[in-house]
Amino acid sequence: MSVEVVSILVLAGIFLVATVRPINLGALAIVAAFLLGVSALHGADVGERTDAIFAGFPGDLFVILAGVTYLFAIAKNNGTVDWLVHVAIRAVGGRVGLIPWVMFLVTACLTAIGAVVPASVAIIAPIGMGFAVRYKINPLLMGLMIINGASAGGFSPLSIFGGITNGVVQKAGLPGDPILLFLASFVFNFFISLVAFFKWGGLELLGRRAEDLVSAAAGPASAAAPVAAAEGQASSGGGATTTTVAPSALEEPIALDRDRALTLIGLLALAVGALFFDLNVGLVAVTVAAVLTLISPASAKNAVNQIAWPTVLLVCGIVMYISVMQSLGTIKWLGNEVATIGAPLLAALIICFIGGAVSAFASTTGILGALIPLAVPFLTGSHAVGAVGLITALAISSSVVDSSPFSTSGALVVANAPEDRRDAVYKGLMRWGFSMVVLAPIATWAVLVVPGWL
DSSP: OOHHHHHHHHHHHHHHHHHHSSSOHHHHHHHHHHHHHHHHSOOSSHHHHHHHHHTTOOHHHHHHHHHHHHHHHHHHHTTHHHHHHHHHHHHTTTBGGGHHHHHHHHHHHHHHTTOOHHHHHHHHHHHHHHHHHHTTOOHHHHHHHHHHHHHHHTTSTTSHHHHHHHHHHHHTTOOOOHHHHHHHHHHHHHHHHHHHHHHTTHHHHTTOBGGGSOOOOOOOGGGOOOOOOOGGGOSSSSOOOOOOOOGGGGGSOOOOOHHHHHHHHHHHHHHHHHHHSOOOHHHHHHHHHHHHHHHOTTTTTTTGGGSOHHHHHHHHHHHHHHHHHHHHTHHHHHHHHHHHHOOHHHHHHHHHHHHHHHHTTSOHHHHHHHHHHHTHHHHSSTTOOOHHHHHHHHHHHHHGGGGSTTSHHHHHHHHHSOGGGHHHHHHHHHHHHHHHHHHHHHHHIIIIITTOOO
16 A cells, blocks of 8 residues: 555544544644654654654644634633623614624624634623523524634634635645635625524514513523533534623623723734734734733733643644645645546535535544645646635535534534523534535535636
8 A cells, every 4th residue: 555545544544533532633643744754754864754744833823823812812801702792782782683693793703803613602602592592582593693603704814714724725835815715704604694594583583672572581591501522522623611691791881991992902903914914913913912911911811821722733733744745745646646537626526525524523623724735636737626716615615514513613502502402402403514514515616616716
């Protein structure tokens, strides 16, 4: 068996092991990179081969992942996140039909500015389920709006998914379009949320006002079960625990104090610097976080400990292993194999299906780090498909399946659902999540890849 085939089988094997066992996928990838690299890479001695393994360490992605989650931890600690949620909820007044969309937008904003997807779902899910109980909103609808919102903002140039995808694309020497990636993901998640909204009672909610309802549900006590998701079982990388917030608490004024105002200014500076001055997201995020820490050490206490270290390990490990595969010539070998098939469009559809199917159980961050480099053969040569279109389709196909109850986001929603509706929410997410495994690759492939306009 050739070393190229072995490297692919090892990659599939570590994804399988990390799915069925509670072990970080990145740790397995580093072990695989070490063993495969030392035994198969070219080099005069073990030291030279080890240096070749470390040459694939993604320092830029490390800084991005650590920096943005560090900054978000400070924003969470000093109440900036609570303030944003409070402002958004009060903005809709008594319009019950708009509350699910507020949850969608708030969660999208959190992930767009750097929150890890499971962390943003963990923060918003208890709040959203509390409102679902209080205002008689279908909890499955509320859960899907929160999960889809997290995915909608997940590919902004400032976000974790966006940083990973754009970084891997740049490292592979492929053309990319970060803004198109973000907008395409947002629009797709908006439309599937629109379908969910009208499928599960949204039309009825549009005619309902809060003052017309008696406070039949006093609080979200039944929706407060904490969850600790193991990284190896997380679809989006990184576990999170839930936070319980009673709806009544959100009606109390939350002041925009000095620390929160400075944090908002810092987030705005991060967005402007990254989008208009092409500054590195990770370096700017660390700078803003450091300044906020110097100004208010108390609000930044333990923020470093809240950095998404499991996600950092996962992404860096996967990228290191893919680098070893590239050094072994696996990517070039795949290119030759694809050339013999002569059907790059079919290959592109298959890789989107693989991304969706595996991500429904395993890590979305790991999938993005692994499949984009493996898609390079479909993106080069005389019969190549459009790089931007396929990367965007693959990214969307791999992320919208986070609604599966086997993913971290889906599990958080199930755990925070009212106890008497938990089984229904679980079954609903199961059906919805696995329908996305089939429908999302077909839809994104048909719109973004087949026409060849990207």
